[in-house]
Amino acid sequence: MALNDDRFQEERPRLGCGRELDDLWASIDDPPTAHEQSCPDCRHARAALHHLASVTEAMRDADPQDPGLQPGDRVRNAIMMVARAEVRRGRRAPLRTTTLGTIDISEQALTALIRFAAGTLPGVHARRCTISTSGEGRRRPIAGEAVDVGDIRITLKVAVASSISIPATMVALRERVGTVVQAQTSITMAQIDIVVEDLYDV
Amino acid sequence: MSDEPAEATVVDLASVTRTLRTALLELPGILRLEPTVHSTLTRLRTSAVDSVQRRLKPTNDGPHHASSDGLVLSLADGLLAVQIDIATDIGHSALTLAERAQTLAARTIERSGFTVGSVAVTILSIESGSAPTERTAPED
Amino acid sequence: MARTESPAEAAPSPVTSVPLADLDESTIVARAQDGDPKAFEWLISAHQGGVYRLCFRMLDDRGHAEDIVQETFIAAWRGLPHLATVQAFVPWLYRTATNKCLDQLRQRKRRPVDPTAELDGTSMEVGGNPSSGEDPTRSPLLSSRGRSALADGGPVDPAEQIETQEQLRALAGLLQTVPPGPRACWLLREVHGFSYHEIAAIVQLPESTVRGRIARAKRVLAEGMSPWR
Numbered sequence: 070m071a072l073n074d075d076r077f078q079e080e081r082p083r084l085g086c087g088r089e090l091d092d093l094w095a096s097i098d099d100p101p102t103a104h105e106q107s108c109p110d111c112r113h114a115r116a117a118l119h120h121l122a123s124v125t126e127a128m129r130d131a132d133p134q135d136p137g138l139q140p141g142d143r144v145r146n147a148i149m150m151v152a153r154a155e156v157r158r159g160r161r162a163p164l165r166t167t168t169l170g171t172i173d174i175s176e177q178a179l180t181a182l183i184r185f186a187a188g189t190l191p192g193v194h195a196r197r198c199t200i201s202t203s204g205e206g207r208r209r210p211i212a213g214e215a216v217d218v219g220d221i222r223i224t225l226k227v228a229v230a231s232s233i234s235i236p237a238t239m240v241a242l243r244e245r246v247g248t249v250v251q252a253q254t255s256i257t258m259a260q261i262d263i264v265v266e267d268l269y270d271v
Numbered sequence: 272m273s274d275e276p277a278e279a280t281v282v283d284l285a286s287v288t289r290t291l292r293t294a295l296l297e298l299p300g301i302l303r304l305e306p307t308v309h310s311t312l313t314r315l316r317t318s319a320v321d322s323v324q325r326r327l328k329p330t331n332d333g334p335h336h337a338s339s340d341g342l343v344l345s346l347a348d349g350l351l352a353v354q355i356d357i358a359t360d361i362g363h364s365a366l367t368l369a370e371r372a373q374t375l376a377a378r379t380i381e382r383s384g385f386t387v388g389s390v391a392v393t394i395l396s397i398e399s400g401s402a403p404t405e406r407t408a409p410e411d
Numbered sequence: 412m413a414r415t416e417s418p419a420e421a422a423p424s425p426v427t428s429v430p431l432a433d434l435d436e437s438t439i440v441a442r443a444q445d446g447d448p449k450a451f452e453w454l455i456s457a458h459q460g461g462v463y464r465l466c467f468r469m470l471d472d473r474g475h476a477e478d479i480v481q482e483t484f485i486a487a488w489r490g491l492p493h494l495a496t497v498q499a500f501v502p503w504l505y506r507t508a509t510n511k512c513l514d515q516l517r518q519r520k521r522r523p524v525d526p527t528a529e530l531d532g533t534s535m536e537v538g539g540n541p542s543s544g545e546d547p548t549r550s551p552l553l554s555s556r557g558r559s560a561l562a563d564g565g566p567v568d569p570a571e572q573i574e575t576q577e578q579l580r581a582l583a584g585l586l587q588t589v590p591p592g593p594r595a596c597w598l599l600r601e602v603h604g605f606s607y608h609e610i611a612a613i614v615q616l617p618e619s620t621v622r623g624r625i626a627r628a629k630r631v632l633a634e635g636m637s638p639w640r
Binding site: 153158164185254 | 306307364365366369370377389391399
């Protein structure tokens, strides 16, 4: 970073008395020093900066409340339209083949279901969830390909409330996730790994 | 509802798609037919092909594909294959709902005068029943 | 932690989960990384206002600011799975938006006559005066001794409200005379509350340069504000 400093280095503004403006700004809330009291440059600059600081603060407070300074709804709608159209569905897990045809579930729907199930337990915030099968090893899964539902292993990362008992919660969490996934999809998961990656305060 | 068409006249695929869509959305627990890149691309391709065909062969007996969000219909050798992409309410078993959707789709297709080839259903989302437009995030 | 579990049969399916609003933001970012549209929509609600205000103060044009908010969040959706840490999300948003604003201002400078800006008549950058580029030379406040207009002014005006409004308008207008680079740094620091270190990462410049730019912006603004005090 420092190598090319010269190219980017821009002159820092100084007052007539030679002092850097940034230094003055840093001590703007302190009482004026002896120099600042006697030096007209510093006194004028202090007054101007004080004034700027108060107007800046007013802007910082007023802008977020100003309905005219919000993007219109069309912006959110346009973003979400693209986002929904581009949802990464991941692989498919075949659930059943009837006489009419196949029924499957997308990997994304399954991980969302697992997060939902985990979130029904108090003190658990479900984060990222990945699905693997023992056969695939370290190979990167390909979107759209089928998952072997007889051998589904999940890794779920969670943040938990600092107040809860982690071992008891982990037992309940595995059971809850297993039950909900079974009830919704008939999948019996081979393995449920849970990684506590964060604690949050209640 | 009109009577069962005993002498089934082959209606165009687009109208079957509309009928199918309405029927599926009436199934309790189906929240949406979910648009996918596949159904969107098929729709674009179909309309493009459609307009080309209209220009070149005005008497063409219609496209062999039709689609709307979450629905793709394709006709080959007299058999109609359907792909349905659904979002379901977590209050219902997603698998059970998917099976109901399959049966309902097959019945609807037959009533329209087509022969069912296959009906594939993909569950793309399972959601708690709250309104999808609900907004709870704070404004900063 | 790994353990095989055989789930209990036929328990009723629960229908309530923690609402998004009650989750920590890191969890919501993680879910958006996994492709959860609702989590992503929550992030839009939480951050679109801030990003929009940055863009609006940079560009002084609502339509263009909205366009950049839109582009930024769409890029975010596409880039989220590759984000290294959840904490990097917000700085990433601001970096993307800042870069897009600076690009647009460079384009305006190349094509000085912007029909859109002329229509709403609000742009102060129309005309692309080259002297309003990276290094303004006018700085009477700092070079001239003996100016007294600014000295020791306190808020004593009874019509303080109205005056504040006028001052806000004055500051907003003046901001458009600050060169884009310093303007972005000043906004990120003074309005959006990022640290020098964070801004250095956002604008991809050394921290010393960021400090210099912010000081230059303050000089232009403090001096320009003087007639109102």
